[in-house]
Amino acid sequence: MDMINGGVTAAQGFEAAGAETGVKYKDRKDMAMIYSQVPCRQAGVFTTNVVKAAPVLWDKNVIDHSPFVQAVVINSGIANACTGVLGYECCKKTVECAAKELQIPADSVLVASTGVIGMQIPVEKILAGIEKLAVLKSPELEAGTMAAEAIMTTDTVSKEAAIQFEIDGKKVTVGGMCKGSGMIHPNMCTMLGFITTDIAISKELLQEALSTDVQDTFNMISVDGDTSTNDTLIVLANGMAGNEEITSKDDNYYKFLEALHIIDETLAKKMAGDGEGATALFETRVIHARTKKDAKALSKSVICSSLTKAAIFGHDANWGRILCALGYSGVHFDPEKIELYFEGENGRMLIYKDGAAVDYSEEEAAKILSEPEVRVLVDMKMGEYEACAWGCDLTYDYVKINADYRS
Amino acid sequence: MDMINGGVTAAQGFEAAGAETGVKYKDRKDMAMIYSQVPCRQAGVFTTNVVKAAPVLWDKNVIDHSPFVQAVVINSGIANACTGVLGYECCKKTVECAAKELQIPADSVLVASTGVIGMQIPVEKILAGIEKLAVLKSPELEAGTMAAEAIMTTDTVSKEAAIQFEIDGKKVTVGGMCKGSGMIHPNMCTMLGFITTDIAISKELLQEALSTDVQDTFNMISVDGDTSTNDTLIVLANGMAGNEEITSKDDNYYKFLEALHIIDETLAKKMAGDGEGATALFETRVIHARTKKDAKALSKSVICSSLTKAAIFGHDANWGRILCALGYSGVHFDPEKIELYFEGENGRMLIYKDGAAVDYSEEEAAKILSEPEVRVLVDMKMGEYEACAWGCDLTYDYVKINADYRS
Numbered sequence: 001m002d003m004i005n006g007g008v009t010a011a012q013g014f015e016a017a018g019a020e021t022g023v024k025y026k027d028r029k030d031m032a033m034i035y036s037q038v039p040c041r042q043a044g045v046f047t048t049n050v051v052k053a054a055p056v057l058w059d060k061n062v063i064d065h066s067p068f069v070q071a072v073v074i075n076s077g078i079a080n081a082c083t084g085v086l087g088y089e090c091c092k093k094t095v096e097c098a099a100k101e102l103q104i105p106a107d108s109v110l111v112a113s114t115g116v117i118g119m120q121i122p123v124e125k126i127l128a129g130i131e132k133l134a135v136l137k138s139p140e141l142e143a144g145t146m147a148a149e150a151i152m153t154t155d156t157v158s159k160e161a162a163i164q165f166e167i168d169g170k171k172v173t174v175g176g177m178c179k180g181s182g183m184i185h186p187n188m189c190t191m192l193g194f195i196t197t198d199i200a201i202s203k204e205l206l207q208e209a210l211s212t213d214v215q216d217t218f219n220m221i222s223v224d225g226d227t228s229t230n231d232t233l234i235v236l237a238n239g240m241a242g243n244e245e246i247t248s249k250d251d252n253y254y255k256f257l258e259a260l261h262i263i264d265e266t267l268a269k270k271m272a273g274d275g276e277g278a279t280a281l282f283e284t285r286v287i288h289a290r291t292k293k294d295a296k297a298l299s300k301s302v303i304c305s306s307l308t309k310a311a312i313f314g315h316d317a318n319w320g321r322i323l324c325a326l327g328y329s330g331v332h333f334d335p336e337k338i339e340l341y342f343e344g345e346n347g348r349m350l351i352y353k354d355g356a357a358v359d360y361s362e363e364e365a366a367k368i369l370s371e372p373e374v375r376v377l378v379d380m381k382m383g384e385y386e387a388c389a390w391g392c393d394l395t396y397d398y399v400k401i402n403a404d405y406r407s
Numbered sequence: 408m409d410m411i412n413g414g415v416t417a418a419q420g421f422e423a424a425g426a427e428t429g430v431k432y433k434d435r436k437d438m439a440m441i442y443s444q445v446p447c448r449q450a451g452v453f454t455t456n457v458v459k460a461a462p463v464l465w466d467k468n469v470i471d472h473s474p475f476v477q478a479v480v481i482n483s484g485i486a487n488a489c490t491g492v493l494g495y496e497c498c499k500k501t502v503e504c505a506a507k508e509l510q511i512p513a514d515s516v517l518v519a520s521t522g523v524i525g526m527q528i529p530v531e532k533i534l535a536g537i538e539k540l541a542v543l544k545s546p547e548l549e550a551g552t553m554a555a556e557a558i559m560t561t562d563t564v565s566k567e568a569a570i571q572f573e574i575d576g577k578k579v580t581v582g583g584m585c586k587g588s589g590m591i592h593p594n595m596c597t598m599l600g601f602i603t604t605d606i607a608i609s610k611e612l613l614q615e616a617l618s619t620d621v622q623d624t625f626n627m628i629s630v631d632g633d634t635s636t637n638d639t640l641i642v643l644a645n646g647m648a649g650n651e652e653i654t655s656k657d658d659n660y661y662k663f664l665e666a667l668h669i670i671d672e673t674l675a676k677k678m679a680g681d682g683e684g685a686t687a688l689f690e691t692r693v694i695h696a697r698t699k700k701d702a703k704a705l706s707k708s709v710i711c712s713s714l715t716k717a718a719i720f721g722h723d724a725n726w727g728r729i730l731c732a733l734g735y736s737g738v739h740f741d742p743e744k745i746e747l748y749f750e751g752e753n754g755r756m757l758i759y760k761d762g763a764a765v766d767y768s769e770e771e772a773a774k775i776l777s778e779p780e781v782r783v784l785v786d787m788k789m790g791e792y793e794a795c796a797w798g799c800d801l802t803y804d805y806v807k808i809n810a811d812y813r814s
Contacts, residue, residue, distance in 0.1 A: 049734035050733070050735070051730050079727070081731075082727055082762065083763055084762035086763070087763075116725075116727065117727020118759075183714055185735075224713040224714060225711070225713055226714045226728070227731075227735035229727075229734060306632055306805075307589060310810045311811075316810065320488065320489055320525040321524065321590075323636070324456060324458055324488075324524060324633060327456035328455070328592075328634035331457070335458045352489070354491065356490055356525070357525050395806060396803050398717070398806075401717075403720045403721030404718075404721040404723050
């Protein structure tokens with residue numbers, strides 16, 4: 001497996017584009033398109049929020065019932081959530097326009113939105129944007145990057161990843177892009193993520209691979225505990241790698257799953273580390289838990305704790321807050337038995353053992369907490385299971401960004 | 408029922424004191440004592456956090472097994488949590504000292520702590536403090552206020568409430584004090600709260616009244632989602648009102664429950680409104696829910712949403728975040744059917760109906776959101792149940808306070 005440059009256009013036969021269309025903001029790319037030269041197998045996971053944005057409702061239907069998918073149209077100005085009948089109408093007009101411009105069936109077009117909730121989308125701007133994107137689209141790596149930039153909202157950097165491996169002598173590529181960076185507490189998947197691959201695989205196995213892997217990747221990150229109305233993660237597989245189609249869970253399936261996992265984890269960590277206002281990625285790994293479910297609940301509880309996140313921002317080794325967050329995770333354990341470590345570039349530092357702090361150096365601890373990736377390791381000493389969760393620190397800028405997001 | 412001035416010394420026979428003892432900070436009151444001239448029936452509710460502070464473990468035992476309680480010793484410098492064997496030893500020495508100074512049995516003394524987790528308490532300072540408090544204690548209302556001030560940590564105002572009513576011609580008083588203001592997301596009760604009353608009531612009914620009422624009061628507030636290791640709420644009833652002891656759920660029991668509820672709710676709201684860094688109390692009332700549990704989950708989800716809390720700080724009517732928080736509460740509902748209102752001093756304002764925003768005035772909405780108590784009303788149109796939850800806005804100062812709390 002080799003990480004390579006690129007994102008959604010890294011795999012064969014995929015094209016992309018990003019453009020300024022003025023849907024909500026001026027002088028900033030706000031629409032993107034992904035297009036495959038040939039029909040794709042599709043898979044998707046979506047928000048579990050009861051309040052689902054119109055594009056989420058639209059896409060669920062396409063993922064389940066369309067024979068294939070060939071394009072995705074994305075806007076990053078307005079979420080098209082809580083928009084009633086008009087919102088669904090907007091999706092319909094969007095896919096009809098894209099189908100016409102790209103000469104593909106309307107039921108092969110997916111649509112995704114992110115941005116402010118409750119506002120109606122100016123449909124005519126979206127339609128003009130689609131015409132622009134259909135002309136601009138290209139298979140170049142740079143076109144993928146343009147698309148990754150166009151889906152950003154409060155993100156400070158665009159997020160792409162790609163990987164290559166071989167199956168039966170055929171080169172297979174998986175690439176993707178995603179965006180955060182607030183209202184991030186995925187429960188099925190994240191805000192918006194798009195993965196493209198040229199592998200040949202059955203629709204059922206593509207969905208199963210995606211549904212399995214998000215549990216350990218996108219569902220293990222949190223920026224602010226708010227599960228969005230728009231969470232969408234889509235995988236498109238166009239088969240152009242030329243491998244024999246994967247139709248059972250053979251070695252090739254697991255090879256693909258491994259590649260997908262690397263891309264998912266890479267993108268998920270990028271999203272957590274670029275959380276609104278964040279200055280650091282905050283990782284918590286829990287080992288030797290009694291069950292996988294316990295390990296996940298414990299690690300997620302720590303990265304979601306506002307107090308712990310604020311302490312990370314202040315480079316303050318206030319480990320008591322970590323113990324506290326483990327304690328209210330809902331998992332039962334004996335606080336006298338567990339061990340807590342900080343992990344820095346220069347190794348591991350024991351902080352807490354036998355029910356109390358060890359005699360650690362506050363200075364060394366503060367140094368570790370000043371690194372761009374702050375890592376906590378918790379050894380539960382109860383069993384065989386582990387999990388890792390990713391978040392970020394809580395900063396003045398998070399408050400600033402969200403105190404007046406709409407203006 | 409009449410609200411009156413005072414706190415823990417409002418009821419007959421209760422004395423209190425607050426003093427500077429230098430446990431952790433200089434030039435600030437940091438220890439308090441509550442004392443009853445006669446033995447009290449006791450009831451308590453404590454944190455559900457698996458990581459429990461030493462005083463919580465100590466008090467659980469006293470509440471359950473001691474024949475009566477006559478004093479409480481509180482310090483607000485160090486939490487005495489995650490302190491191992493030494494922490495428990497500290498509790499033992501504290502109650503032994505208080506018993507000697509007050510000439511009461513050691514098993515009639517409760518102890519409570521709040522402050523930084525993981526640090527050991529300098530026991531000799533606590534013991535010197537107890538000697539001081541035993542001399543200072545007084546039944547004056549001002550002494551109750553001194554105690555309320557002494558238990559503050561990051562609180563900006565002390566929190567007291569008292570109420571009077573009659574049972575069988577006897578005047579009964581219930582008074583209390585509490586403190587916040589970070590790591591507040593009670594799950595059984597709050598950080599620290601103490602209620603005193605001169606009513607005569609059986610121990611069983613006192614505990615039942617407390618356990619019932621916290622579900623709708625202290626358990627419905629949140630400042631930051633972090634359930635503390637030290638949450639403690641204690642009620643002491645010394646019987647000096649002279650009413651016939653309440654031993655069944657008769658009218659007098661429900662009269663007491665009503666008074667207790669008013670004190671609990673008053674103190675809980677004070678705590679939420681004085682959350683760390685807060686500029687406003689944020690109330691969400693959910694009506695016409697299918698079950699009580701649903702109503703609670705929905706209202707709590709809204710007041711816990713970081714994004715919504717930041718929008719309140721910015722006086723930004725970003726109601727989509729409220730819809731989003733309702734949607735991820737775990738409760739099923741139809742977003743097209745519910746209605747959302749802001750409630751201000753000058754009445755109620757409809758914001759969202761039939762799945763989309765109504766044509767409301769942003770200016771009027773911003774005005775409501777600038778009031779010191781911001782109130783949201785959600786009508787689920789599904790059933791008969793309602794609940795109310797209280798939180799506060801998320802501000803720069805919350806981050807500032809918690810980025811370096813230990814220094």
